[in-house]
Amino acid sequence: MSTTLRPAGETRAGDVLARMRSDIISCALKPGTKLRFETLKELYEVSFSTLREALSRLVAEGLVVAEGQRGFLVAPVSLFDLNDLTDVRVLIERQCIRLAIDRGDDRWEADIMANFHRMDRLQSRLGASYYLSDDWAALHGAFHFSLVVACGSPNLLEIRQKLFERAHRYRRMSSQFRPQWRAKDVEHKMIMDRVIARDTATAQDLVERHIRETTENVIAHASHLFAQGGDSFGRRDPVAAE
Template sequence: MEQQNAGGETRAGDVLQRMRQDIVNCVLKPGEKLRFESLRERYEVSFSTLREALSRLAAENLVVAEGQRGFVVAPVSIADLNDLTDVRVLVEREALAKAIRKGDDLWEGNILSAFHRMERLQQRIGREYYLSDEWSVVHGEFHYSLVAACGSPVLLEMRAKLFERAHRYRRMSSQFRTKWREKDVEHKMIVDAVMDRNIETALSLIERHIRETSENVIEHAGHLFPELTTETRRPTKKPATVAAE
């Protein structure tokens, strides 16, 4: 074999990451059928390796596995976004509260560092900074830095998965949105509240931040969602007589 994976990662893990990026960035579009032949070409791996990556993505709810009929990029819907938003509020609030209680000096420093990098990036790229991949990274790191000290690995991991799923929605709307400066001042306010260790204020701010972002997505990209479209999926053999389980 000529080229092998660079880091200590496994090849399937590599593909997993690349595919995750492609999904949350909507290169692979919601609802799109994922045919093995084209994926094999795109990522240059074999069937089994692809299958492994797809399985893990299915466990993360970024793709759905349909019986023996292959895989599909997880569809989007307003209902799903609203649900996701509510759960995210629950989890982020809890994580942030714990972090403020337990965070130390290093935690504070990392927040300021991430915030600084976020501001610098805006200045450097200007105007449409939020369309760049670099922005996604540094913005994600900022929000992570806020809750990093919460001391709960289980909570942090759930949060990370929810954040990724929500990022896909943000990305869908980013090309249509205009009023981004507001988000910037919100970020600043959150940092201030956190530094003051003002839990009540910080939680309210982060909740509003999440909910308003979600509302913005619906406002600007809601028209892309296949909400009321008549059932497009082929009916399954058995009419889904699933009991309460």
């Protein structure tokens, strides 16, 4: 499971939260799985209350759903959710990019290049199967984050981060079946170039295409996974007020 071995720093519940989040995103805990307390207690070596706290927070992040008095389960995946998620991500990411280009300074530009370089180097070191690596995924996430960090909006960044993580779960679902990923590195370089050139419109369009094409790839390679669950696939009730 998760290889995070940092007992210090924060609370134990916070540690379990981070590990569970990682395990859900990486699909070590599969979508739709019932989360039984006894099982989890063994897996993460903590007690009921601590688990409950971690689960509660994951519910609010949308990675776990709570069913009345019938426990928790890993948030199911569906074609509908993936498409909806993609549309919302495009909206948020375009705004982030726009603001970041408006407000970013030299230090921001340098940070982007540094992050790209690290991602790029690891990519060539890992070869064709880089997309399976959790380390690469972390650097990939850091690169995309560095592009928008200068937007200056904590709220926007927080929303973006949660959506990014949920989307990562879908990417991860499909990656184990995908023989080879397309040349994302070229796209990343183009996005970086347009962002640093402060070419807002083009940068936004490139990022939107980047997101949408990834979603299309996921659907092409992993859509058969959505049907297996039985429930929660296809169109959801659109009047799902909270």
